[in-house]
Amino acid sequence: MDVLMFGWEFPPYASGGLGTACYGLTKGLSRNNVNVTFVVPRVPENSSPSSHVKLIGADSVKVPIKILEVDSPIVPYITSAQYSERLASISSKSPGGKIYGKNLFAEVARYAEQAKQIARETKFDVIHCHDWMTYRAGINAKKISHKPLVVHVHATEFDRTGGHPDQRVYNIERQGMHAADCIIAVSNFTKGLIVEHYGIPPEKVRVVHNAIDLEDRQDVFVRKNSWEKIVLFLGRITVQKGPDYFLYAAKRVLEQEPDVRFVFAGSGDMESFIIEKAAELGIADRVLFTGFLQGEDIVRAYKMADLFVMPSISEPFGLTPLEAMSHGTPVIISKQSGVSEVLKHALKADFWDIDRMADMMLSVLRHDVLKKELSGNGLAELQKFSWSEAAQKCVSVYNEVLGAQHG
Amino acid sequence: MVSVCFYFQVHQPPRLRQYKVFDIGQNHDYFDHKKNEDILKKIEAKCYLPANRLMLDLINMHSGKFKISYSITGLALEQMEQHAPEVIKSFQQLADTGCVEFLSETYYHSLSFLFSKPEFIEQVRMHGKKIKELFGQKPTVFRNTELIFNNEMAKFVECLGYRGMLAEGADHILGWRSPAFLYKPVSTKKMKVLLKNYKLSDDIAFRFSNPSWEEHPLTVPKYARWINACNGNGHVVNLFMDYETFGEHQWATTGIFRFLKQLPGEILKHPDNDFVTPSEAFERYPHAGEIDVKNTVSWADVERDLSAWLGNSMQRFAAEQLYKLREPVLESGDKKLIEDWRKLTTSDHLYYMCTKWFADGDVHKYFNPYDSPYDGFIAFMNILNDMSARLKTPNNDENSENHIHLRS
Numbered sequence: 003m004d005v006l007m008f009g010w011e012f013p014p015y016a017s018g019g020l021g022t023a024c025y026g027l028t029k030g031l032s033r034n035n036v037n038v039t040f041v042v043p044r045v046p047e048n049s050s051p052s053s054h055v056k057l058i059g060a061d062s063v064k065v066p067i068k069i070l071e072v073d074s075p076i077v078p079y080i081t082s083a084q085y086s087e088r089l090a091s092i093s094s095k096s097p098g099g100k101i102y103g104k105n106l107f108a109e110v111a112r113y114a115e116q117a118k119q120i121a122r123e124t125k126f127d128v129i130h131c132h133d134w135m136t137y138r139a140g141i142n143a144k145k146i147s148h149k150p151l152v153v154h155v156h157a158t159e160f161d162r163t164g165g166h167p168d169q170r171v172y173n174i175e176r177q178g179m180h181a182a183d184c185i186i187a188v189s190n191f192t193k194g195l196i197v198e199h200y201g202i203p204p205e206k207v208r209v210v211h212n213a214i215d216l217e218d219r220q221d222v223f224v225r226k227n228s229w230e231k232i233v234l235f236l237g238r239i240t241v242q243k244g245p246d247y248f249l250y251a252a253k254r255v256l257e258q259e260p261d262v263r264f265v266f267a268g269s270g271d272m273e274s275f276i277i278e279k280a281a282e283l284g285i286a287d288r289v290l291f292t293g294f295l296q297g298e299d300i301v302r303a304y305k306m307a308d309l310f311v312m313p314s315i316s317e318p319f320g321l322t323p324l325e326a327m328s329h330g331t332p333v334i335i336s337k338q339s340g341v342s343e344v345l346k347h348a349l350k351a352d353f354w355d356i357d358r359m360a361d362m363m364l365s366v367l368r369h370d371v372l373k374k375e376l377s378g379n380g381l382a383e384l385q386k387f388s389w390s391e392a393a394q395k396c397v398s399v400y401n402e403v404l405g406a407q408h409g
Numbered sequence: 410m411v412s413v414c415f416y417f418q419v420h421q422p423p424r425l426r427q428y429k430v431f432d433i434g435q436n437h438d439y440f441d442h443k444k445n446e447d448i449l450k451k452i453e454a455k456c457y458l459p460a461n462r463l464m465l466d467l468i469n470m471h472s473g474k475f476k477i478s479y480s481i482t483g484l485a486l487e488q489m490e491q492h493a494p495e496v497i498k499s500f501q502q503l504a505d506t507g508c509v510e511f512l513s514e515t516y517y518h519s520l521s522f523l524f525s526k527p528e529f530i531e532q533v534r535m536h537g538k539k540i541k542e543l544f545g546q547k548p549t550v551f552r553n554t555e556l557i558f559n560n561e562m563a564k565f566v567e568c569l570g571y572r573g574m575l576a577e578g579a580d581h582i583l584g585w586r587s588p589a590f591l592y593k594p595v596s597t598k599k600m601k602v603l604l605k606n607y608k609l610s611d612d613i614a615f616r617f618s619n620p621s622w623e624e625h626p627l628t629v630p631k632y633a634r635w636i637n638a639c640n641g642n643g644h645v646v647n648l649f650m651d652y653e654t655f656g657e658h659q660w661a662t663t664g665i666f667r668f669l670k671q672l673p674g675e676i677l678k679h680p681d682n683d684f685v686t687p688s689e690a691f692e693r694y695p696h697a698g699e700i701d702v703k704n705t706v707s708w709a710d711v712e713r714d715l716s717a718w719l720g721n722s723m724q725r726f727a728a729e730q731l732y733k734l735r736e737p738v739l740e741s742g743d744k745k746l747i748e749d750w751r752k753l754t755t756s757d758h759l760y761y762m763c764t765k766w767f768a769d770g771d772v773h774k775y776f777n778p779y780d781s782p783y784d785g786f787i788a789f790m791n792i793l794n795d796m797s798a799r800l801k802t803p804n805n806d807e808n809s810e811n812h813i814h815l816r817s
Contacts, residue, residue, distance in 0.1 A: 254431070258430065346781070347764075347783075349781070349783055349784075349787075350780065350781070357429055357431055358427075358429065360430070360431070361429040361430045361431065361787065361791070362787060364430045365430065365786075365787040365790065365791070369723075369726070369786075369790060371722040371723045371725075371726040371786075372723055372783065372786055372787070372790075374722055375721055375722060375723050375764060375783070376783060379764055
């Protein structure tokens, strides 16, 4: 079977879970004898050549994927305002570079146009799109080819904005979901949002939980001081990820254990707010900011940490806890996450329940036996997550939409 | 001749609330009173009252030929006195028939034997006192929490003056031998044990309503046939199970009460069959051989060992920390503190921390008031910390009472 996939990031040009998920899924699909042509917007011009080498490395593990680049500065999770800034910075860094659209929506439109051409030139049976920026591309490809369209929802505008969706993004999401022959949601949590907010009948949505392949786990040596306790937040510092709840919980912990360090690894539009808030709470000296991390630095952060916390207020899935666990780091996850549906050996709290979260943090930091149990059992539990299995479920969806089309 | 020996376990733990680290030093109330009351009332309606009524009817119907035994924990009795006095009354009616034996165990359904012999002795004494008070019987047969048993315990219990004990008829202690005989542990002088026939017991307790079981549906004649098959091959069929099997684990809609109602009559149809209480079994039958139980057995899970309570490092740590507090708690002389501490010795608190099979979701989950074993550990350890804090600061409760007096 041949699948034409529209994504917007692919490792190493990835800034979030979406690229990781697409990588894992395509690898799983190749094990299920599916040939994937993966389309991404053009990669940043200033990317280092070594990044390209890594990309080819993906081929060397026998992932039969052709990468087609579409010229675009689209990066994941970007808001329209950020896009203008990004555009300005790219333009200044690469004088004489390409001519970009004036805003994110123009880029989405352009990506969709180019998709028509790609659909004409490529051989495929099914179209598979990942999140809203690719939906118009997918719709166009369907119009040209009359092949069935599957849209894969890794996040909705409701997750990203903490319940205050941008109407334009919402419209594109809705359009894509309605145009699709079948929708794949990364969790029941997300399926619920799709049914509730987008007017989609539940029977049109299949749930395929994300996974993790332990053999892909990178490892680096980390020297860790046993006396230093570190609690890690890793992700975009945006309203969706609940960094403020993490900070308030940190304050509660520090009242009892003043030597703990709290690390924010990531960047985002709430960063300055968090920095100022930390100062206001009088804990600025215990809170560190690493900025945006990549590759080995992420691994280092997971391994340095005694505890990883994902306090998201609305998390469709949440791959980072699985990554943290793969390095033996215990995790606290919010109940408002897809991963909490499938993960057992994790501590779970409502994102707003700061005292509960602080209670859990203190317990892990104080009781080595708790840390040890979570770590050991968590690592064992990861064996049950497999991208091959997730991919298999996608293949069932492909067969279903192909059957419906021919039948 | 084969005698059927029924023993039913009745226990309700004092479930803890999700006690947070921030409660330490602020709030000394550890128990989820609402939940404990709700659960007890639910089980009262679904199991205790209808089952007791049926047992009484059966005893009357068979003019004393139907006999049963109970082990009821002190904690269950305490909670019934408070929230379900009708249940106490109905147990008293059963006691008055003379066909019901009450067994001895630790008041708090604890693992105290494994951690503190003096504590074990005290909890057994407390339980005996409660049984005497409520039912006018002095128990002479002992069963330990969750049928936890080993050579050392048998010897110890014999020294306390008991005529017999109950234990799990685990394959690895019996080998080729049958649980249908009485045995003498290698460590005792005379004291014998009754071993649970786990196959026939679990047919009722676990498999009764399981449609994928090949013997489903279990009819009374079929089950009586299995019992009769023991005739000539043994002395006793020991059917040991949780009392909550009737109406709570197996709902009334499964037909469990109908099954129980017809069973004694069907068994008594065979002229060589009868029912005995554990005491009668010990009196009537000699032992058929010795058993050697070096490694502790219990009736829990497929492992039939201690791993449900002490299988992981959290459980062992929590138990050690708990029993470390025993001496200072008793020395404090603070009655409320001592009672709180004893309620924490209930083995259920450790059971909730079991991570075995947790990822698969199973029977442990069904009985667990927490979402995860980790939540159970966190609440328990926070409470132990509060207890330590209470030991360090003199009791303020009296002072606060004084304040109230002053105001009034």
